[in-house]
Amino acid sequence: MTAEERRILRKIRELYGPLLDAAAKRYGHRPEVLAGIMMRESRGGEALTPAGPAGTGDGGHGRGLMQIDDRWHKEFCAGDEWKDPEKSILKGAEVLAGCHRYIAPRAATLHLKTPKAIERAGIAGYNCGQGKVVQALAQGLDVDYFTTHGDYSRDVLRFAQGYQDQGAM
Secondary structure (H helix, E strand, O other): OOHHHHHHHHHHHHHHHHHHHHHHHHHOOOHHHHHHHHHHHHHHHOOOEOOOOOOEEHHHOEEOOOOEEOOOOHHHHHOOHHHOHHHHHHHHHHHHHHHHHHHHHHOOOOOOOOHHHHHHHHHHHHHHOHHHHHHHHHOOOOOOOOOHHHOHHHHHHHHHHHHHHHHHO
């Protein structure tokens, strides 16, 4: 973990920690995973145009801190809710929960033997879609095969660990 990544994770904890905790509790996630997704998607808003929770990315299709895609979540992105950090984080947690709900019943068929493996597949689904994760696993490929740069869930979990370590300091 670089010093810059640690700095941004500290900022995410300071600015959004309670919101991440609440969303995680509501949707049954670990808060550090939501922080890891925020880090990967928007660098806590620093990678967005304009920088901050009301910024966009992904060629204008990703909205807010959790980069909710306007092509898949049209209703949410049509208004201004995505600009609100709390609503963006809640929507991101909801999207991740949907990925888990899709993948979990298929875990045995997909040879996902542990809760961590199911979690990782859900995280990958947040980026490339659950169907692509199922397709990758059915072909014997890594869950990240179709994700951006082929490392999305690994990167998110690396950031999640860094976020968790920040809280232990």
